[in-house]
Amino acid sequence: MNEAHETRRADGTGTARAAAPAPRPPRLTMRGIVKRFPGTRALDHAELTVRGGETHCLLGENGAGKSTLMKVLAGSHQPDEGEILIDGERVSLSSPQQGLAAGIAVIYQELDLVPDLTVAQNLLLGRAPTRGPIVRGRRRIELARAAIARVGGDFPVTAKVRDLPIAAQQLTAIAKALTSDARIIVMDEPSATLGEEDLRKVFALVRSLTAEGRSVIYISHRMDEVMEIGDRATVLRDGRTVAVRELAETTAAELVSDMIGESRELVGTVDRPRPEGPPLLEIRSVHREGLIDVQGIEVRAGEVVGLAGLGGAGRTTLLRSLFGDGHAAVSLRLAGAEVRLHSPAAAVRAGLALVPESRKEQGLMLGLSVGRNAGIASLGRPPWLAPRRAGRRASADALSGLGVRHASADQLVGQLSGGNQQKVVLAKWISRGGLRVLLLDEPTRGLDVGAKADLYRQVRKLADEGVAVLLASSELTELTANTDLVWVLYEGRNVACFDPRTTAERDIAHTVITGTSPDSGATP
Amino acid sequence: MTTPSSGPKTAWQAAPSAAGTGPGGSGPAEAARALLRGRGAELVVKFNLVLVFLVLCAVASVLAPEFLTTRNLSNLLQQSALTGIVAIGMTLVVLTSGIDLSVGSVAAFGGMTVALLMDHDMNYVLAMLISLAAGAGFGAIMGGLSAYLTLPAFMTTLAGLTAIRGLAYLLSDGEPVNADQSHTFQLIGGGFIGTIPIAGLIFLGVTILAALVLRGTTFGEYVYAVGSNKEAARLSGLPVRGVITAVFAISGALAALSGVLLTSRLTIGQPTAFDGLELDAIAAVVLGGTNLFGGRGGVLGTFVAVLLLSVVRNLCNLMGLDSFFQMVVTGLILVVALILNVTIEKRGSRA
Numbered sequence: 001m002n003e004a005h006e007t008r009r010a011d012g013t014g015t016a017r018a019a020a021p022a023p024r025p026p027r028l029t030m031r032g033i034v035k036r037f038p039g040t041r042a043l044d045h046a047e048l049t050v051r052g053g054e055t056h057c058l059l060g061e062n063g064a065g066k067s068t069l070m071k072v073l074a075g076s077h078q079p080d081e082g083e084i085l086i087d088g089e090r091v092s093l094s095s096p097q098q099g100l101a102a103g104i105a106v107i108y109q110e111l112d113l114v115p116d117l118t119v120a121q122n123l124l125l126g127r128a129p130t131r132g133p134i135v136r137g138r139r140r141i142e143l144a145r146a147a148i149a150r151v152g153g154d155f156p157v158t159a160k161v162r163d164l165p166i167a168a169q170q171l172t173a174i175a176k177a178l179t180s181d182a183r184i185i186v187m188d189e190p191s192a193t194l195g196e197e198d199l200r201k202v203f204a205l206v207r208s209l210t211a212e213g214r215s216v217i218y219i220s221h222r223m224d225e226v227m228e229i230g231d232r233a234t235v236l237r238d239g240r241t242v243a244v245r246e247l248a249e250t251t252a253a254e255l256v257s258d259m260i261g262e263s264r265e266l267v268g269t270v271d272r273p274r275p276e277g278p279p280l281l282e283i284r285s286v287h288r289e290g291l292i293d294v295q296g297i298e299v300r301a302g303e304v305v306g307l308a309g310l311g312g313a314g315r316t317t318l319l320r321s322l323f324g325d326g327h328a329a330v331s332l333r334l335a336g337a338e339v340r341l342h343s344p345a346a347a348v349r350a351g352l353a354l355v356p357e358s359r360k361e362q363g364l365m366l367g368l369s370v371g372r373n374a375g376i377a378s379l380g381r382p383p384w385l386a387p388r389r390a391g392r393r394a395s396a397d398a399l400s401g402l403g404v405r406h407a408s409a410d411q412l413v414g415q416l417s418g419g420n421q422q423k424v425v426l427a428k429w430i431s432r433g434g435l436r437v438l439l440l441d442e443p444t445r446g447l448d449v450g451a452k453a454d455l456y457r458q459v460r461k462l463a464d465e466g467v468a469v470l471l472a473s474s475e476l477t478e479l480t481a482n483t484d485l486v487w488v489l490y491e492g493r494n495v496a497c498f499d500p501r502t503t504a505e506r507d508i509a510h511t512v513i514t515g516t517s518p519d520s521g522a523t524p
Numbered sequence: 525m526t527t528p529s530s531g532p533k534t535a536w537q538a539a540p541s542a543a544g545t546g547p548g549g550s551g552p553a554e555a556a557r558a559l560l561r562g563r564g565a566e567l568v569v570k571f572n573l574v575l576v577f578l579v580l581c582a583v584a585s586v587l588a589p590e591f592l593t594t595r596n597l598s599n600l601l602q603q604s605a606l607t608g609i610v611a612i613g614m615t616l617v618v619l620t621s622g623i624d625l626s627v628g629s630v631a632a633f634g635g636m637t638v639a640l641l642m643d644h645d646m647n648y649v650l651a652m653l654i655s656l657a658a659g660a661g662f663g664a665i666m667g668g669l670s671a672y673l674t675l676p677a678f679m680t681t682l683a684g685l686t687a688i689r690g691l692a693y694l695l696s697d698g699e700p701v702n703a704d705q706s707h708t709f710q711l712i713g714g715g716f717i718g719t720i721p722i723a724g725l726i727f728l729g730v731t732i733l734a735a736l737v738l739r740g741t742t743f744g745e746y747v748y749a750v751g752s753n754k755e756a757a758r759l760s761g762l763p764v765r766g767v768i769t770a771v772f773a774i775s776g777a778l779a780a781l782s783g784v785l786l787t788s789r790l791t792i793g794q795p796t797a798f799d800g801l802e803l804d805a806i807a808a809v810v811l812g813g814t815n816l817f818g819g820r821g822g823v824l825g826t827f828v829a830v831l832l833l834s835v836v837r838n839l840c841n842l843m844g845l846d847s848f849f850q851m852v853v854t855g856l857i858l859v860v861a862l863i864l865n866v867t868i869e870k871r872g873s874r875a
Binding site: 323325344345347348349354356361362363364365366367368372376377379380384385386387388390391428 | 739740741742743744745746748749752753755756757758759760761762763819820
C-alpha cells in the first residue's frame with residue numbers, strides 16, 4: 001500500500017467522458033478492504049476508487065485478489081475490515097441483493113443464466129411484465145429484444161440460452177446486468193469467451209455506458225484490451241493495491257511490472273542439477289480445436305516439471321487429457337513407447353497417477369476412512385479378497401512415510417486437515433506401486449505454508465525414486481522453488497519454458513501474463 | 525479437525541461395548557452419546573434398529589399370544605424371504621447411489637419363465653438357472669445403459685418396470701402357468717427343514733453371501749467407493765461402469781430368484797405377481813440405514829429392516845387390523861426412521 005503511486009492526469013485530455021471537477025465524490029470508493037480466509041489473507045487493505053463515467057481496469061496475477069474484491073463489491077463476500085462508499089455515502093453490502101439495489105451489477109465469467117429458459121425469460125427473470133397474474137409474453141419479448149439490440153446482439157430472444165453460442169450467452173448476461181439500473185458494472189474477463197468481433201460489440205457498449213455516466217470495472221489479463229478500453233487501472237498484488245495509473249500515460253510494460261512486482265528478481269532456489277537421461281514422458285501433442293494445442297513437453301525420470309499459466313490457460317485440460325480423461329487427441333510416449341490411454345483406468349495401469357484439482361470432489365471419498373481411501377487403488381489384483389485389510393496393509397507404509405497425521409486407519413478422511421487429505425490422495429498412488437508418472441493439478445491449493453513445503457518435499461522424494469512429475473500451479477513462486485523446469489501455457493498453447501535456476505521469476509511471470517517472453521528468454 | 529488423535533477412535537472403541545450392554549446396561553444414554561460421535565453414527569442406526577425390532581417383538585408377544593408360536597414365526601420368515609432377497613440386491617444398487625425400480629417386474633418375469641420352461645419339460649434346475657440368467661441380463665442391460673450412456677438409473681429401470689412387466693404378460697398372454705411338475709422344485713419355495721422354511725434359509729444365505737462380498741472382496745469395496753464418490757473412484761482407475769452394471773445384474777438375478785421361489789411355493793407362475801415390490805424393497809433398504817445417496821450402509825441393516833416390517837404386518841394381522849391400517853403404520857415407521865437417520869447423521873458430522 002505504501003508503495004502505491006497514483007498519477008493523476010490533467011482534466012480535459014480524456015475521451016468522451018465528462019471531466020468531473022474535483023469536489024464531486026468518486027462514484028465508488030473501496031477503502032482498506034481486508035478479507036481473510038482460513039490460512040490466507042485474500043485482501044490486505046485493498047483500495048479501489050472508480051469515478052463516474054470511467055472505464056476502470058482491475059489488474060493482477062492469479063490470486064492477487066481481483067475476484068475477491070469484486071465479490072466484496074457485489075455483496076457476496078463480507079469484508080473483515082474496510083468501508084465502501086458509493087457517491088460519497090457509506091454503504092453496507094451484506095448480500096448480492098443489496099449489491100444490486102445499490103446499483104452494482106457483476107457479470108461473472110461463469111454466467112449466472114438459467115440454461116433451459118429463453119433469453120427473454122432470463123433477461124426479465126423475476127421482473128417479467130405482467131397483467132394480473134398473467135405474464136405478458138409479447139411485451140417481454142419486445143423488452144428483451146430492445147435489451148439485446150442495445151448490446152449489439154443479433155440472435156433471437158426466444159431461443160433457449162443453452163442452445164446459443166457462448167458469445168451470445170455472454171452478451172445475454174451483459175444485457176441482463178443492464179436491465180437493472182446499474183451505476184457500476186463489473187465485467188470479469190469477458191474476452192475469455194468472446195471472439196474479436198463480439199469483443200468489438202462489448203467495447204462499443206462499454207463506451208456508450210460510460211458516455212451515459214455509468215462506471216465500468218473491467219477485469220482482463222490482456223494488456224492490449226486494457227490499453228484500448230480503459231481510462232484508469234488499479235493493479236492488485238497479494239491482496240494489496242500496488243498502483244493506480246492513468247492509462248493514457250502508462251505503457252503496457254509498466255503495468256506488467258506493477259503486477260509482477262520488483263521483489264521477485266529472485267532466481268529459483270532449486271539447488272540440484274536437472275536430471276540426466278532420456279525422457280520418461282514425452283507429450284508429442286495434445287490437441288483439441290479451440291481448447292488446447294500443446295506440443296513437445298518432455299519429463300525425465302526424476303524430474304519435476306512445472307506448468308504455469310493463468311486460469312483457463314489449459315493446465316487442467318492438459319493433465320486430464322494425459323490421464324485419459326478428455327476429448328483432446330493425445331499423442332504420448334512413455335519410456336520411448338507410444339501409448340494410447342483411453343480412460344483413467346488405462347492410464348493408471350500404464351503407471352500414471354493424477355492428483356486432481358479438487359481433492360474433495362475428485363480426489364477423495366470423504367465418507368470413507370483414511371485406510372480405505374489410501375488403499376482403494378491397490379486392490380485391483382488377485383486374490384481380490386479382504387480389501388480393507390489388503391488396502392490397509394498396502395497403504396500403511398505410504399501413510400507413515402508421507403507423515404499423514406491421523407488417529408487410525410479407521411478415521412474418516414473428511415476429518416483430516418487439507419494437507420493431510422492431499423497426502424492421502426498421494427498415498428493412494430504410492431500404495432499402488434509401479435508409479436511412473438505423477439500428474440498434480442494445483443496440489444497445494446488451500447494448504448498452509450507448512451503443509452505446502454511438506455507436500456513438495458514428498459513430491460521431490462518421489463521424483464528422486466525415479467518418477468516423472470508434471471505439476472500445475474498458479475503459484476509461480478512455488479514452481480520456481482520446487483521444479484526443474486517451468487513450462488508456461490498461454491491460451492491453450494505451451495509458449496515457453498524456463499529453467500528456474502537461471503531465470504528470474506518476474507520473467508516467467510511476464511510470459512504467464514502476456515504469452516510472450518520478455519526478451520526471447522525461451523530456452524526449451 | 526484440529527488434532528485427530530483420540531476423539532473418533534474412542535467413540536469407535538465404545539461401540540462394541542455399548543452393543544454388549546444393550547438396553548439394560550448401566551449407562552445406555554452415555555453409550556449412545558459416545559456412539560453418536562464419529563463413525564459410531566452408522567452403528568447406532570443399525571443397533572437402534574435391532575433394539576426397535578426386539579421391542580416390537582416383545583410388544584407383539586404380549587399383545588398377540590400366538591405371535592411367538594413356531595408356526596407364526598416360520599410363516600413370518602417365509603413371507604419376509606421374497607421381499608428380503610430382492611431388498612438385498614436393492615441394497616447393493618443403492619450403495620452405488622443407484623436405484624432399481626424394475627425388481628417387481630423382473631421377479632414376475634423370472635417366476636413366469638421358470639414355470640413356462642418346466643411346462644415345456646425342462647429340468648427344473650436348468651429352468652431356474654435360465655430364469656436367474658434372464659433376470660441378471662435384464663439388470664445388466666438397464667444398469668449398463670445407465671452406466672455407459674450416463675442415463676439416470678431411475679429412468680432406465682422405470683422403463684424396465686413397464687417393459688418387463690409387459691414381457692411377463694406376453695409370455696403366456698397374461699394367463700397363469702402351471703408349475704407343479706416337480707415335487708423337489710415345490711420344496712424350494714414352499715418346503716421346510718424342521719420348522720424353518722427353506723426360502724427363509726435362502727434369504728439368510730443370500731444376506732450372508734452379500735455381506736461377505738461387500739466386506740470381503742475388492743468388488744465390494746469398489747461398490748462403496750463408487751457410491752461414496754463416483755468421480756474420485758473413476759479418477760482412481762476403478763472400473764466404475766463395470767461395477768454399476770454388475771450391481772444391477774445382481775439385483776436382477778436376485779429379483780428373478782424371488783420370482784422362482786414364489787412360483788415354486790404357489791406351484792403356478794403369475795404374471796401379475798410382485799406388483800409394487802420395488803417400493804417395499806427400497807423401504808427396507810432405507811429403513812436398514814443404507815444412505816440413498818450411496819457409500820454408506822450394508823445388507824445386515826436391510827435384513828433386520830425386512831424382518832421388522834414383516835413383524836409390523838404380522839402384528840396387525842394377528843390383532844385383526846386391516847391392511848389399510850398396515851399401510852399407514854408402515855409409512856409412519858419409514859418417516860420416523862428417516863428423521864432418525866438424518867438427525868444422527870447431522871450429529872455425527874458435527875462431531
